[in-house]
Amino acid sequence: MAEKVLSHRTDDVVNVSAGPRIVGQGAVTSVGDTLPECFENLLAGHSGLTPIADSAAQMFHARNFYEMPGGIESPEYGRAGALLCTAIAQAVSDAGLDGIPAGVPVLVGTGLGESRTAELAWINQEQVGAEYLTLTEAVRREFAVEDVTTISNACAASLYALAMAVDLIDAGEAEMVVVAGVDIISTSMFGLLDRVHPEPPEQLTPFDAGRKGVLMGEGAAAVIISREPGEGVVINSVAMGCDAFHVTAPDPVSMAACMRQAHGGAGVTPDDVDLIVAHGTGTILNDQAEGEALSTLWASGASAPSPAVAALKGATGHTSGGSGLFSLLVAAESLRRGIIPPILGLETPDDAVVGLDLVTAPRVLPAGRVAQVNAFGFGGLNAVAIISREPQC
């Protein structure tokens, strides 16, 4: 059932800056094997939460996570690369291409890369070779392309990759760029996160007052952007920053500065933003800092009323390096289809987000034009993208 109709903006004209257009997209997560399937399941409130299989569960306190079929029990090497290539192949097909055209750069964002392959190989005491330890080579092998770069920027990685892709197009170095993000669950990262949780979370509950922490998820997202004019969703700007503050404690002032930088690059003000897809990891620190940062721009006392704020990780788990791009594809789909999926697991909003308009049930967005997407990562990495429907160019 759709929630209230939202239209907080009074004018219909937003003179956003020009930018490359989305011409192909793909995604695979624990809530769906394609982007349309993921979107429908997000709208329906379905969760990808699964019990950890017995053979792996004995290692952890947590009982659940958001893995893809096979997941942590899979003995296969190169699983992250395979998932990544699935999402890229979907985007290539969606763009009506037979493959990645010669000379088109590919930028991959990831937090953990092929860490799981390294773990398995070490446990098995087997050599896998250097070419199976980086996602770059997986993409080169699968698509017979040369110009591939993997950006290993933790949970902000795929939006960092998108920012670099936009720069390539702005500089005239490329007409078209493939951008993708991926992460699968590694036992080392899942186990270490499990170790620092005072109490294991049963599920991920973004911005909830009673949240207990993050649970990892698996997924990949891919997008093809092109400078060729046309209809569709445009990437207006992607801002990148670094707190230089603390490896695991985010800084709300730097987050807000990154948002303002993205608005400046896109030529929009907070009042122009119709939808925010937040990072919302369900950790005490991220959700408080992100809530404070958003509140400085939109909540009570700020110049603009809060737009609709969504977050996806209650359904997908934290898909780490792939999560920023997946959030962006869902934001784009919400602008196209005029409906926003709800935040799964949110019951009592944290004090840090009380002034924000959190989406707790599917929400109609009839005249949505501009969306903001946040991704923040370990090491104080911040990335914020502004996208819009119907470019003014």
Add this chain to the structure above:
Amino acid sequence: MLRDRELAAMPAQSGVRVAGASVLLPELGILGPMDLDSTGESVELDFKERLGRKGLRYNTTATILAMAAVTELLEDTAAGEGCGLVAASAYGNYSAVCAVAEQLTEGGVNRVSPMDLPNASSNILASQIAIRFGVKGVCLTLDDGLHSGRSVLRWASRLLASGRCERVIAVTAECPSEYEQLLRGGRPLITGAAALLLERSDDGDLLAAAEDPLPEWAADLELASLSGMLQAVRTSVAVPL
């Protein structure tokens, strides 16, 4: 470390000027950019003196080597406004990842130390450098395996060309371990770090410099993310270029 004065004779390269360079290859006895032509006796570096006790705690050797190289590069001053960072280590955190996975397999969560959490993330090296030197601009970690060094130079150049950064610290580091040796095989991995301070300029070719030959000693080692970086450092300090 070499600063502007020593590098003044060198032409600008690929829209990029090399404003400083440092190299630490302690096991080869190479402790500066001018030493790259030949190897010497292995040197044990006193990292506590170079970085202080706090700089060493819970960090991997690759991160410590990279921090020491950037300390030489910047003379322990802050990076300042408009400075970005592009970093790589092809195998720097595999020790932490594999060791923790082994501990989990053997004894579960209670066997692992929460202090290993940062080292399980492959951008730990860049994160620690950003914090230590106050890099608040773009902070990129690249993972292109054995091609990571050239990727670092390429993307550092692009960050300058796009105007995202006024200066960029490019740094890569490697440290051998039983883990990376088993996983990848091949020649033994080099121990060390290289760092360049890059600024915007009008012409030249930094990426061509990364393809210049290295002396014979390099042929016996897997340079990994230092491949391309060491060539760029060596060419940068050759006068005239």
